[in-house]
Amino acid sequence: MIKMDIQRLLTKVSEFMNDQVPFQRMLGFEITEFTPERGEVRFRWRDELMGNVPQRILHGGVTSTALDTAGGLVAIAGMLARLDNPTEEYLMERLSRCGTIDLRVDYLRPGRGEEFIASATIIRSGNKVAVARMELHNQDGTHIAFGTGTYLVG
Template sequence: MQPEQLLPYIAQVFDQMPFNQLLGLKVTGFDESRAEVRFAFKPELVGNPVQQILHGGVIASVLDVVGGLMAVSSALSRLGDVPAAELQEKFGKMSTIDIRTDYLRPGRGSEFIASAIVIRSGNKVCVCRMELHNETGHHLALGTGTYMVG
């Protein structure tokens, strides 16, 4: 199977991960150049009950998810036509090495959009830039993630 044929399957797998479901994440854009994940505000995600804003851990987690999704796409683009068993083995080894989150504004909104692009991709490591915005376009957070991909 070619990498571009795998992208919808991978998006579906991310949508079905229990932690991603707990957060309410839905992959809404995913290709070789960009990944996008959306989720709705819900009381369980609040970190400050007085201000009713997202918990910082939720923000960091969402940025990590979208960065990891983008890193998977980057790794796929290097593989070519690979047997399913080999793909499964490679995906099982992918993980976050490091993530930095910069909180720019309080996490207010009714819907949140996280996106990621690749900054640099090598045979072993991929570095991504991630952003989180609310439904009105306010930039809430940004991140840089380093992912093991090989």
């Protein structure tokens, strides 16, 4: 069985999430940063993502999904960094057990823009649970929302 180093692990998981997760693909999410210190997801405005049609505002569910995805990335990256050259089979088994335990989102401003950037940093990364802080900005740096996510990672 082939063992993988952390950078290969992060690349493989990122490619999988960008290409193989149908919901993220439908939303147009692209993972642009994936490290134990920071996760980042970007996506472009499309009318299909609109929640408030008269005001042309991003749907709150898209906002929360972007924040949750960025938080999950940084939580997973922290878990992966603690693994000692895992096999691909072990990696997939560990990833299958990861998930969101709790998510809190605070909407600060209407989601307007051409591009949106959801970023996350880790607050705590343990063997079983990780906690992340997330923010959503548009291309001009306008702070649209922030959140806190708790993730099962072990």
